[in-house]
Amino acid sequence: MENLVDIIRRMPKAELHLHIEGTFEPELMFKIAQRNHIQLKYGSVDELRKAYQFNNLQDFLDIYYEGARVLQTEEDFYDLTWAYLERAHTDGVLHTEIFFDPQTHEANGVQFKTVISGIHAALRDGYEKLGITSCLIMSFLRHLDESAAITLLNEALPYREMITAVGLDSSERGNPPEKFERVFSMAREYGFLTVAHAGEEGSAENITNTVELLKVARIDHGNSCLDDKKLVNLLVERQIPLTLCPLSNLKLKVVGQLEDHPLSKMLQLGLMVTVNSDDPAYFGGYVNENYIAIAKALNLDRNQIYKIARNSFEASFLPLSIRKKYISLLDDQFIK
Ligand code: HPA
Numbered sequence: 530m531e532n533l534v535d536i537i538r539r540m541p542k543a544e545l546h547l548h549i550e551g552t553f554e555p556e557l558m559f560k561i562a563q564r565n566h567i568q569l570k571y572g573s574v575d576e577l578r579k580a581y582q583f584n585n586l587q588d589f590l591d592i593y594y595e596g597a598r599v600l601q602t603e604e605d606f607y608d609l610t611w612a613y614l615e616r617a618h619t620d621g622v623l624h625t626e627i628f629f630d631p632q633t634h635e636a637n638g639v640q641f642k643t644v645i646s647g648i649h650a651a652l653r654d655g656y657e658k659l660g661i662t663s664c665l666i667m668s669f670l671r672h673l674d675e676s677a678a679i680t681l682l683n684e685a686l687p688y689r690e691m692i693t694a695v696g697l698d699s700s701e702r703g704n705p706p707e708k709f710e711r712v713f714s715m716a717r718e719y720g721f722l723t724v725a726h727a728g729e730e731g732s733a734e735n736i737t738n739t740v741e742l743l744k745v746a747r748i749d750h751g752n753s754c755l756d757d758k759k760l761v762n763l764l765v766e767r768q769i770p771l772t773l774c775p776l777s778n779l780k781l782k783v784v785g786q787l788e789d790h791p792l793s794k795m796l797q798l799g800l801m802v803t804v805n806s807d808d809p810a811y812f813g814g815y816v817n818e819n820y821i822a823i824a825k826a827l828n829l830d831r832n833q834i835y836k837i838a839r840n841s842f843e844a845s846f847l848p849l850s851i852r853k854k855y856i857s858l859l860d861d862q863f864i865k
């Protein structure tokens with residue numbers, strides 16, 4: 530196992546499910562709060578960390594939105610994104626596809642331009658200084674109306690070149706994919722790729738509707754797909770990737786213990802699964818910790834780890850030539 534941990538740490542990988550607001554480490558949150566003269570609810574970094582006791586998605590989201598309140602300037606978004614990129618780089622991440630939630634920041638009086646300019650500047654530096662390739666996925670908050678999502682989509686059009694895909698996150702319960710059929714159709718017409726969270730706290734039916742109605746290129750999470758054989762067949766046939774997040778699932782009690790995580794079964798069935806960190810500052814681990822924890826819990830072998838890392842590139846939105854280049858770097862390390 531020790532050997533496999535070393536392999537995981539150094540192997541090239543892509544991260545495909547990562548909310549930039551979810552990388553906000555308490556230390557940086559305090560620093561930025563001070564800079565912006567914002568009073569946090571908690572007196573210290575330790576107190577804040579202790580508050581990270583979630584039992585479900587909603588409890589987590591309440592704290593996550595509270596933390597995001599601190600982010601006000603372009604520099605704040607730059608610093609947040611840069612800190613993540615440096616960390617991802619040490620984890621062997623060659624490519625990352627990052628969610629951002631403009632509606633969260635607009636509710637705090639922060640303009641779209643401020644958010645995207647700060648994030649984008651850091652991504653450019655990430656490529657120039659660290660060699661990390663990246664793309665951005667603009668997420669709609671599903672607890673808000675579809676009309677708000679349409680307003681956001683129109684606002685994003687001048688920045689079309691900076692955004693690869695649109696996504697759908699926040700509370701799945703009570704906010705099914707049907708609610709966003711129109712805005713996803715508009716986004717596709719504008720040339721955006723689409724992804725959506727589904728089957729995290731929601732049913733297999735939510736996943737089916739996400740595939741059929743929103744015509745997504747990937748499903749974020751997708752844990753509950755195993756409840757429906759027909760859906761599994763469809764996901765396998767079309768090789769629609771699932772961006773799994775084991776430590777997130779554990780923290781939000783989507784699974785009681787990691788040993789019960791469906792990843793092994795999914796691999797066995799031929800589903801295109803990937804491993805990601807979701808909101809690493811809140812869920813106790815970046816991408817390598819997710820790989821290591823799930824490998825230990827499910828007793829994954831070298832071939833399974835290779836397959837998951839390879840899937841991370843196959844499932845990415847990179848051009849084929851770069852995907853091939855990254856996979857050959859992965860092969861170099863595995864064949865040694
Ligand atoms: N699920 C849904 N919405 C989110 C998450 C998540 O894990 N993280 C940030 N927004």
Ligand code: ZN
Binds near residue numbers: 546548698726749807
């Ligand atoms: Zn997520």
